[in-house]
Amino acid sequence: MDKSGGEAAAAAAAADDVERRGGDYEQDEHERRGTVWTATAHIVTAVIGSGVLALAWSVAQLGWVAGPLALAGFACVTYYTSTLLAGAYRAPHPVTGHRNRTYMDAVRSYLSPREVFMCGVAQYVNLWGTMVGYTITATISMAQADCLRRDGAGAGARCDAPGTVLMLAFSVVQVVLSQFPGLEHITWLSVVAAAMSFAYSFAGLGLSVGHWVSRGGGGLGGRVAGAAAASSTRKLWNVLLALGNIAFAYTFAEVLIEIQDTLKSPPPENRTMKKAAMYGIGATTIFYISVGCAGYAAFGSNAPGNILAAGGLGPLWLVDIANMCLILHLIGAYQVYAQPVFASVERWAASRWPEAKFMSSAYTVSVSIPLLQRGSVTVAPHKLVLRTAIVGATTAVALAIPFFNAVLGLLGAFSFWPLTVYFPISMHIAQGKIARGTKWWCLLQALSMVCLVISVAVGVGSVTDIVDSLKASSSPFKIVG
Secondary structure (H helix, E strand, O other): OOOOOOOHHHHHHHHHHHHOOOOOOOOOOOOOOEOHHHHHHHHHHHHOOHHHHOHHHHHHHHHHHHHHHHHHHHHHHHHHHHHHHHOOOEEOOOOOOEEOOOHHHHHHHHOOHHHHHHHHHHHHHHHHHHHHHHHHHHHHHHHHHHHHHHHHHHOOOOOOEOOHHHHHHHHHHHHHHOOOOOHHHOHHHHHHHHHHHHHHHHHHHHHHHHHHHHOOOOOOOOOOOOOOOOOHHHHHHHHHHHHHHHHHHOOOHHHHHHHHOOEOOOOOHHHHHHHHHHHHHHHHHHHHHHHHHHHHHHHHHHOOOOHHHOOOOOOHHHHHHHHHHHHHHHHHHHHHHHHHHHHHHHHHHHHHOOOOHHHHOOEEEEEOOOOOOOEEEEEOHHHHHHHHHHHHHHHHHHHHOOEHHHHHHHHHHHHHHHHHHHHHHHHHHHHHOOOOOOHHHHHHHHHHHHHHHHHHHHHHHHHHHHHHHHHHOOOOOOEEO
């Protein structure tokens, strides 16, 4: 859910580092300077994203008891399995073993070739799917900001806007940022994006509380059992969709290894990463429960799928600022998920056409920006073409299925069990040589099976909702918040 240099030598070094499985080989093409705080910033940037906007709606479907419990439960499972995954960064020993620079490398070190293939499919489809989800979310936010400026308080909860131009503008920004070699070169972007995530989370919380107070306060909206639906079947789909939204809100396992690969050592990377996971997941859980419950209290069963698109939310300038912060956050978070995809495609292309001049050529371009020093930028044509094509394909899919809650639910269902639960547990069992049939083995497998059942059910509900939305939509290329 990986990085490479601009020139042929750096690209070869990257490929060599990924493929070599020797025990003491530690020489890489990048310098590790990360700390617990930079890792926490990366985690917060990756975790807090599209999902936070859907939490009020998710709590509304589950109710006052099941909603907060689901948020806390997913947080505990995510943190626990993250600590297991952090231990798999090195193999065979979590402190002295050789480094695994990607999630797939870790799986390759501990599990069978069949599981490596399954991991690759799950990881990279989910990474790319998350890019699709972030593109939809950013476009909805830009469209909502445009509606607020155009219609003011008349902009209702459903701001249906033809967002093609807005989505293309977001994608152009991503094409530019995609030319950075890897995660270690955009730490500044993650720090800015993390700050933006806190800004719009606080804004969403404050706006929800303000709306609750403005309508008299004194009582909480909603019901203990959650929002009613037209039928029991529709209620079931909504509950499953809500669980999928919550699962997606906590997803970051697919980039955990890549984040850990930026950490300096000593102290041991797994120890630092466990602290970062605790700080990052702990902070986001506080936000999630606060935003979800405040939104449900304010809007009750009418809580919208995107809390910043709620009708009557104000003051409008604060809603506008919150949308802008969200867009800036998604610009950074998109790159956190996209960089591993870029690197994987480039490694495949380099191995497929090792002698091609196009794959090894690079050009240095001098740039001069007013008020800044003159400098130079290395441009690799193959990176420009491949990364632009990936961003373009992502945008095309986002245009075809711009259904916010359903897409988030499907991504949550697809990523939660395999990447957040199954593979970390399986690698921990292999690393610790936990014998089959022992008490600890049974407990770990029980946790995995419960999460599998939840993921399958959520997946069915999400696909059903997408199909229903496509049938009901007069134009599949119209952005619907």
